[in-house]
Amino acid sequence: xxxxxxxxxGLSAIMSERRHLINLAYRLLGSLAExxxxxxxxxxxxxxxxxxxxxxxESPGAWLTTVASRICLNLLGSARVRRETxxxxxxxxxxxxxxxxxxxxxxxxESVGMAFLVVLEAMTPAERVAxxxxxxxxxxxxxxxxxxxxxxxxxxxxxxSARRRIRDAHAxxxxxxxxxGVVRDFKRAWxxxxxxxxxxxxxxxxxxxxxxxxxxxTFLDPIEGGEQIARAWIELARRAxxxxxxxxxxxxxxxxxxxxxAGVVETVYAFxxxxxxxxxxxxxxxxxxxxxxxxx
Numbered sequence: 001x002x003x004x005x006x007x008x009x010g011l012s013a014i015m016s017e018r019r020h021l022i023n024l025a026y027r028l029l030g031s032l033a034e035x036x037x038x039x040x041x042x043x044x045x046x047x048x049x050x051x052x053x054x055x056x057x058e059s060p061g062a063w064l065t066t067v068a069s070r071i072c073l074n075l076l077g078s079a080r081v082r083r084e085t086x087x088x089x090x091x092x093x094x095x096x097x098x099x100x101x102x103x104x105x106x107x108x109x110e111s112v113g114m115a116f117l118v119v120l121e122a123m124t125p126a127e128r129v130a131x132x133x134x135x136x137x138x139x140x141x142x143x144x145x146x147x148x149x150x151x152x153x154x155x156x157x158x159x160x161s162a163r164r165r166i167r168d169a170h171a172x173x174x175x176x177x178x179x180x181g182v183v184r185d186f187k188r189a190w191x192x193x194x195x196x197x198x199x200x201x202x203x204x205x206x207x208x209x210x211x212x213x214x215x216x217x218t219f220l221d222p223i224e225g226g227e228q229i230a231r232a233w234i235e236l237a238r239r240a241x242x243x244x245x246x247x248x249x250x251x252x253x254x255x256x257x258x259x260x261x262a263g264v265v266e267t268v269y270a271f272x273x274x275x276x277x278x279x280x281x282x283x284x285x286x287x288x289x290x291x292x293x294x295x296x
Contacts, residue, residue, distance in 0.1 A: 066146065088214065109253060187246050213286030251271075
């Protein structure tokens with residue numbers, strides 16, 4: 001019997017897997033809230049095992065990864081159905097550069113950039129899981145096959161298909177310092193309502209997409225074209241910028257902006273910058289997706 005003076009063997013090792021599982025689940029689901037739920041369910045299943053069953057697991061870390069991945073695979077299937085009834089566009093949940101809990105901290109690299117996550121959303125659940133496990137977390141295809149319930153050859157094909165989607169959707173990104181400079185110039189032009197400067201910073205074929213989830217006022221349909229976006233942003237400045245503060249912040253590891261009112265983050269802006277111009281703007285206003293920004 002386990003007592004306070006006789007802690008469960010391997011407990012610290014089991015709990016040390018939490019950050020890895022959060023990192024995996026966020027990349028698979030595009031939502032920190034859903035990732036946390038998936039990891040919670042993973043641990044619930046571990047603790048539902050009897051002590052002999054736990055001791056029989058050769059690699060608890062591998063067991064937890066397998067279970068978490070399968071939970072995420074199932075969630076991805078149901079998420080596709082839920083998002084068909086979502087009000088407006090669905091954008092992955094943005095993450096701040098500063099994250100409160102070390103155990104839940106997501107490593108901010110290219111695999112969590114907003115542009116990358118948006119492409120992942122277009123994949124089938126199996127493609128996404130196979131690609132993330134193999135290409136991002138470096139699991140072998142036999143290991144991936146055991147998780148997704150397909151042959152190694154099929155998983156290899158899924159990852160190849162996913163890789164093709166990434167390649168087709170991604171223009172070569174500008175260097176980090178150049179991206180930061182473009183976002184800073186965009187902020188300045190927006191604040192001064194300089195439409196000529198805004199148009200110059202936007203790719204002629206740029207798109208802007210907003211996610212209010214029916215819980216915050218925003219535009220429902222994507223805005224297409226650099227000039228159209230610039231005009232929309234000038235109108236927004238006339239209506240709202242006097243009462244909000246625009247602040248440069250890291251969004252999913254990339255230069256971005258947040259709009260604060262009375263110190264509270266109301267909107268997060270993520271940017272895709274290539275060739276020295278902004279190709280995409282993602283505007284997240286759904287308060288449920290801004291929880292990590294208000295918890296700091």
